[in-house]
Amino acid sequence: MRLRNLKNNSEIINNCPFLVKSPDAFIGKWKDNFVNSKNPIHLEIGMGKGKFIYEMALNNPDINFIGLEKFDNVIARAIKKMPQMLPNLLLLNTDAVNLSSIFDHEIDVIYLNFSDPWPKKRHENRRLTSRPFLEIYDHLFKDKNIIIQKTDNIGLFAYSLKSLSLYGYQFEEVSLDLASSDIPNIMTEYEEKFTSEGVKINYLYAIK
Numbered sequence: 001m002r003l004r005n006l007k008n009n010s011e012i013i014n015n016c017p018f019l020v021k022s023p024d025a026f027i028g029k030w031k032d033n034f035v036n037s038k039n040p041i042h043l044e045i046g047m048g049k050g051k052f053i054y055e056m057a058l059n060n061p062d063i064n065f066i067g068l069e070k071f072d073n074v075i076a077r078a079i080k081k082m083p084q085m086l087p088n089l090l091l092l093n094t095d096a097v098n099l100s101s102i103f104d105h106e107i108d109v110i111y112l113n114f115s116d117p118w119p120k121k122r123h124e125n126r127r128l129t130s131r132p133f134l135e136i137y138d139h140l141f142k143d144k145n146i147i148i149q150k151t152d153n154i155g156l157f158a159y160s161l162k163s164l165s166l167y168g169y170q171f172e173e174v175s176l177d178l179a180s181s182d183i184p185n186i187m188t189e190y191e192e193k194f195t196s197e198g199v200k201i202n203y204l205y206a207i208k
């Protein structure tokens with residue numbers, strides 16, 4: 001995602017009360033960061049401008065949400081777009097490769113929405129469903145591992161099905177046309193754009 005640099009990115013990020021500044025400090029204690037510490041925690045990796053995670057938090061007050069985005073300029077825009085702080089939403093500004101030093105068996109669900117496809121073979125390990133990332137996710141999940149992915153990219157989707165399956169995941173739901181299914185859905189920014197262009201969205205719900 002390419003965005004013009006907002007001049008005051010660091011100011012927006014530093015002043016945001018719901019962006020956690022030193023996430024490593026909370027390893028093993030994330031539930032205590034939320035008003036209702038008994039609720040499950042869902043994590044979106046690569047939230048972009050944050051529409052999905054914000055609306056999910058607004059519509060699901062019994063779930064705690066964390067949105068992760070690696071680029072300062074993208075997360076600064078997300079913060080600017082969020083109308084208010086929600087008691088069940090926190091943000092992290094870091095790369096997903098750092099996740100095993102941030103969470104220790106505390107996450108219930110991971111969302112991967114329109115992740116970068118990295119089509120070249122030499123970049124395979126950057127795909128968020130490659131084996132190195134699946135190994136990282138094993139450190140994050142509390143009980144069962146649940147990964148929900150949406151993508152327009154059929155190459156990435158086929159890769160994810162194979163990679164997840166080889167790693168021991170099973171599929172509870174798979175759709176090659178999410179809009180025509182009865183799966184409940186909140187659209188992301190990318191999804192709105194692709195859907196308006198008539199592109200079909202692929203969906204999987206994987207569990208291990």
Ligand SMILES: C[S@@+](CC[C@H](N)C(=O)[O-])C[C@H]1O[C@@H](n2cnc3c(N)ncnc32)[C@H](O)[C@@H]1O
Pocket residue numbers: 001045046047048049068069070071074094095096097113114115116188189190191
């Ligand atoms: C194609 S955009 C999709 C954004 C949003 N999920 C949507 O559907 O509208 C992918 C986003 O994932 C972020 N991203 C990619 N790799 C990441 C990583 N390793 N850690 C954190 N964020 C990442 C990118 O910076 C970008 O904002």
